[in-house]
Amino acid sequence: MGDLNGLTRKLDYISSLGVNTIWLLPFYPSLRRDDGYDISDYRAVSAEYGSIEDFQAFIDEAHVRQIRVIVEHYVTRPDLKEFVAGCVSAWNIGSDAISMNSRVL
Structure with a gap:
């Protein structure tokens, strides 16, 4: 899996397990000094996980399968x-x- 495209490809399997919600940890670009919580751009996706278009495709495909997506959004910094x-x-x-x-x- 490893990235958003890989996660999208596994949605049928995830759905077959009865999962109805996926919680994503931060995937935003980060300086990597604080386990990814030192976010440098809240409106982008870190290149290692894909692109903003990959994220939108993942959300759309999850919703087709009635899977909700929670994105951890750390806003204290x-x-x-x-x-x-x-x-x-x-x-x-x-x-x-x-x-x-x-x-x-």
């Missing part, structure tokens, strides 16, 4: 790139660029 970009634009006075390695407090 901001999307790091957007957070830093927002801080940079708010604090940037006279500088055209600030390194993404800059520390934001």
